[in-house]
Amino acid sequence: MSHINDWDWNTGKKILADINQWRKQFGWVEEPYASPNGESVAAIVKVDEMSFSVCENGEAWDNSFDKIWFLRYGPDNRAAGLVSDTAMWTVAVSGEPWKNWFEFVWDAKFGIHEGHITTAAQKNMEYFAVTDDQPWENGFYNLSHLAASPSGRSAAAVVQTKPINEGDIAAFQKGCFTVAVNGSPWQHEFLNAWEISFDSEEKHVAAEVRMNLNDYTIVVDGQPWNQRFSSVWQPVFNPADGSVTAPVRVAGGWTMARNGEIIWNSRLLQLWHHIYSMNGSRIAAVASPKFGRWTLAIDDVPWALTFKDLVTDPVFSPDGRHAACAGKTDGKWTVAVDGIAWNEAYDMVWPPIFSPDGKNVAAKTEKNGIYRIIVNGQPIKIDFKTLWNPIFSPKGDKLLIRGVGTVEDEGKYIRIIMSLAETLK
Amino acid sequence: MKTPAEATDEQIIDRGIEDGAAKLTQDKVKRVVQKMLAAEGGARLKTYIETCAHCGLCSEACHFYISNDKDPAYSPAGKIKQTIGEIVKKRGNVSVDFIKTACEISFTECNLCRRCVMYCPFGIDAAYMMLFMRRICHKLGVVPQYIQDTAHSHSATLNQMWVKEDEWIDTLHWQEEEARDEIPGLRIPIEKEGADIFYSVIGPEPKFRAQLIYQAAVIMHAAGVDWTMPATPGWDNSDMCMYTGDVEMMARLKKVHFETAMRLKTKRIVMGECGHAFRSVHDVGNRYLGWKMAPLPVIHAIEFFYELLRDRKIRIKKKFQKPVTFHDPCNIVRGRGLHEKARYVIHQTCKAFIEMHPNREHNYCCSAGGGVINCGPPFRKKRVTGNRVKADQLEAVKAKGAEIVIAPCHNCHGGLEDIIKHYELGMELKFLGDIIYECMEKE
Ligand code: SF4
Ligand code: SF4
Numbered sequence: 001m002s003h004i005n006d007w008d009w010n011t012g013k014k015i016l017a018d019i020n021q022w023r024k025q026f027g028w029v030e031e032p033y034a035s036p037n038g039e040s041v042a043a044i045v046k047v048d049e050m051s052f053s054v055c056e057n058g059e060a061w062d063n064s065f066d067k068i069w070f071l072r073y074g075p076d077n078r079a080a081g082l083v084s085d086t087a088m089w090t091v092a093v094s095g096e097p098w099k100n101w102f103e104f105v106w107d108a109k110f111g112i113h114e115g116h117i118t119t120a121a122q123k124n125m126e127y128f129a130v131t132d133d134q135p136w137e138n139g140f141y142n143l144s145h146l147a148a149s150p151s152g153r154s155a156a157a158v159v160q161t162k163p164i165n166e167g168d169i170a171a172f173q174k175g176c177f178t179v180a181v182n183g184s185p186w187q188h189e190f191l192n193a194w195e196i197s198f199d200s201e202e203k204h205v206a207a208e209v210r211m212n213l214n215d216y217t218i219v220v221d222g223q224p225w226n227q228r229f230s231s232v233w234q235p236v237f238n239p240a241d242g243s244v245t246a247p248v249r250v251a252g253g254w255t256m257a258r259n260g261e262i263i264w265n266s267r268l269l270q271l272w273h274h275i276y277s278m279n280g281s282r283i284a285a286v287a288s289p290k291f292g293r294w295t296l297a298i299d300d301v302p303w304a305l306t307f308k309d310l311v312t313d314p315v316f317s318p319d320g321r322h323a324a325c326a327g328k329t330d331g332k333w334t335v336a337v338d339g340i341a342w343n344e345a346y347d348m349v350w351p352p353i354f355s356p357d358g359k360n361v362a363a364k365t366e367k368n369g370i371y372r373i374i375v376n377g378q379p380i381k382i383d384f385k386t387l388w389n390p391i392f393s394p395k396g397d398k399l400l401i402r403g404v405g406t407v408e409d410e411g412k413y414i415r416i417i418m419s420l421a422e423t424l425k
Numbered sequence: 426m427k428t429p430a431e432a433t434d435e436q437i438i439d440r441g442i443e444d445g446a447a448k449l450t451q452d453k454v455k456r457v458v459q460k461m462l463a464a465e466g467g468a469r470l471k472t473y474i475e476t477c478a479h480c481g482l483c484s485e486a487c488h489f490y491i492s493n494d495k496d497p498a499y500s501p502a503g504k505i506k507q508t509i510g511e512i513v514k515k516r517g518n519v520s521v522d523f524i525k526t527a528c529e530i531s532f533t534e535c536n537l538c539r540r541c542v543m544y545c546p547f548g549i550d551a552a553y554m555m556l557f558m559r560r561i562c563h564k565l566g567v568v569p570q571y572i573q574d575t576a577h578s579h580s581a582t583l584n585q586m587w588v589k590e591d592e593w594i595d596t597l598h599w600q601e602e603e604a605r606d607e608i609p610g611l612r613i614p615i616e617k618e619g620a621d622i623f624y625s626v627i628g629p630e631p632k633f634r635a636q637l638i639y640q641a642a643v644i645m646h647a648a649g650v651d652w653t654m655p656a657t658p659g660w661d662n663s664d665m666c667m668y669t670g671d672v673e674m675m676a677r678l679k680k681v682h683f684e685t686a687m688r689l690k691t692k693r694i695v696m697g698e699c700g701h702a703f704r705s706v707h708d709v710g711n712r713y714l715g716w717k718m719a720p721l722p723v724i725h726a727i728e729f730f731y732e733l734l735r736d737r738k739i740r741i742k743k744k745f746q747k748p749v750t751f752h753d754p755c756n757i758v759r760g761r762g763l764h765e766k767a768r769y770v771i772h773q774t775c776k777a778f779i780e781m782h783p784n785r786e787h788n789y790c791c792s793a794g795g796g797v798i799n800c801g802p803p804f805r806k807k808r809v810t811g812n813r814v815k816a817d818q819l820e821a822v823k824a825k826g827a828e829i830v831i832a833p834c835h836n837c838h839g840g841l842e843d844i845i846k847h848y849e850l851g852m853e854l855k856f857l858g859d860i861i862y863e864c865m866e867k868e
Binding site for chain 1: 574658676
């Protein structure tokens with residue numbers, strides 16, 4: 001397990017690969033992916049008429065496959081892809097396929113902190129999840145909404161436990177779906193279950209469900225809340241006390257509920273994607289206080305700043321004192337921090353990222369096809385053709401930038417460590 | 426006035442309606458309706474009901490009315506009177522049998538096509554009224570079986586056709602492989618973050634019409650478009666829940682669709698040739714969620730093809746030779762005004778174009794729209810005989826030489842196919858994508 005402290009944080013630039021060169025070598029090169037520590041870059045390449053591999057820092061994996069898709073790096077800086085050989089599928093990590101093969105694999109997930117991999121799989125028309133090459137013991141009629149626990153060691157998914165014949169609306173309305181955690185289904189079935197969340201200790205699971213055609217609620221470890229709502233969105237566990245909150249729709253609009261009880265006074269036109277500060281004391285959520293306006297609501301108080309089109313990617317600073325999000329008005333994106341928008345607008349912005357001390361915010365942006373990192377609203381004046389999200393050093397004094405360059409670095413994958421003081425000059 | 430059941434040759438038995446009604450009592454009907462009227466029956470409903478002068482100007486606008494020998498039971502105002510009008514008048518004190526009839530009328534005798542709205546001096550929206558009736562039916566659990574099953578599929582799989590996640594991705598792989606036989610460098614880029622275009626389709630494409638995904642991939646490839654399709658739910662832009670009155674589920678579907686496009690950080694959604702999905706994504710579902718417009722631009726295939734041809738991104742090798750006519754789908758013509766762009770695409774790609782009449786925003790619905798075709802076989806005959814006027818339209822244009830009917834909408838295809846067969850018109854149906862694919866330079 002690679003830890004962010006162990007990464008090379010010496011300031012400077014490394015050119016690690018020439019992707020244009022890969023194009024000459026392989027002919028077929030798909031879009032590249034960079035490892036979190038920035039030391040590796042990989043892309044799916046064609047090595048033979050009918051065979052594909054992954055080129056990492058200029059070297060193709062030893063193994064090749066009939067097909068590869070969904071190449072991604074895990075938090076442990078290993079590249080994994082979904083691979084097929086003679087019509088069977090599995091996960092290959094750094095080129096090594098798992099021992100078990102399936103009729104199909106998809107929706108691969110990494111734990112946030114560790115490199116455990118979970119994927120959805122189907123074999124003999126049975127649906128299940130596989131974590132680190134270990135398939136669930138139980139298979140189901142269908143599986144969706146796969147979720148990995150924070151470490152990635154556990155997985156949960158919505159599963160169909162009974163068959164539904166075509167047009168059998170009565171069977172469906174009796175409830176054929178539930179949540180399975182590491183293969184074990186909850187006792188009760190529901191009409192539907194959707195988004196799933198794990199608690200931080202990976203002991204509890206909550207999900208949104210529909211009890212009958214009109215009543216929605218949240219289920220925690222198989223037990224529905226007593227209250228019913230006309231709709232709900234994804235529940236989240238409070239990291240401090242383990243209580244569960246979810247946006248719920250009541251007469252008058254959307255609001256926040258904890259363990260079934262309404263805790264916010266606001267009734268909003270929309271409320272979703274709520275997050276907790278690390279100590280569990282604050283909640284931020286994307287909200288629409290009035291028709292066609294979007295903002296962040298923090299602990300029941302919407303920002304005065306609103307956006308017309310959209311608000312996404314809410315985030316708290318690690319100390320929970322600050323909050324940021326991406327917002328869009330009239331087709332142009334920017335970042336807002338504590339209710340104040342950056343001056344510049346972009347064609348696209350990616351999730352804003354706080355420095356560990358919460359004082360600085362960085363985001364990947366794109367304008368007219370040129371990608372740049374913006375810190376506190378100021379651009380770092382290096383243009384990229386492809387760029388990944390920036391990462392702050394553990395002390396917050398440096399920034400890791402990973403991208404494919406332009407001009408003299410055209411087509412080259414570069415890794416830059418910049419001191420923040422330098423970027424803010 | 427004839428009841429709808431009398432108007433057809435035989436009594437239609439629909440399990441969704443019968444079994445749902447069997448669980449009701451008049452008292453429950455009253456309670457649910459009164460709650461609904463209090464919660465959602467606002468000024469719009471009241472104004473429409475109070476304003477209708479029963480002048481009948483809307484009648485001639487409705488294909489059901491004209492095709493059923495001008496039976497007033499099929500006029501827009503007549504349908505309102507027999508359903509939500511009566512419910513409001515009696516404040517929900519109606520029988521279970523009344524609900525069954527009102528369900529059948531609102532779900533299977535109105536396409537929500539909004540043609541009649543244009544002819545009403547007060548702009549009364551019969552489609553809104555029928556949708557309100559359907560919403561009550563949903564709350565009562567009385568919904569035709571086939572469309573309810575589709576709504577169940579939407580809720581469970583987030584697509585219309587019970588397509589499982591692996592089946593969806595496998596279809597994309599399969600179409601990519603097939604297309605590579607024709608064009609070796611072609612790719613269907615799955616989950617490509619940051620692509621310009623998020624291409625979404627409706628459930629029936631992977632299920633029955635996978636060649637449309639193939640054709641779209643060829644068009645994208647030739648035009649050099651930076652595009653992607655997701656490997657997660659959210660790929661299906663369709664929405665029968667909008668039509669069953671299950672607006673909460675409609676909202677969930679649209680949220681997933683938009684958020685999938687946003688998760689992939691795409692700039693615009695391009696949708697395949699579907700009308701109702703466009704209504705849901707561009708007008709109804711987005712607004713229900715709180716967006717005035719769609720949170721990112723939504724481009725119907727017609728507009729997209731128009732752009733590609735106008736900007737010379739795709740070139741036509743040889744124009745389509747057989748004479749064509751064009752059916753204007755309600756949701757993208759009355760709903761969005763794409764009729765001239767569609768004609769531009771036709772003129773660029775086809776040698777001979779013959780207009781049917783009336784056309785553009787005055788065109789008659791295919792009678793499949795508004796979820797009517799999704800109510801399934803029990804109502805097929807009624808749907809087809811209820812649109813004789815469309816057959817007359819097609820016959821007239823056939824007499825002028827048209828051999829091909831272009832309809833850039835899946836539902837219209839379903840509806841027109843049944844009409845062409847029933848009235849033995851011998852015409853062939855095509856999507857704009859079929860024509861472009863056939864006539865374009867591919868490399
Ligand atoms: S089918 Fe169309 S014209 Fe007829 S009542 Fe319904 S919306 Fe009006
Ligand atoms: S045209 Fe308008 S006012 Fe006249 S009957 Fe029809 S809905 Fe009523």
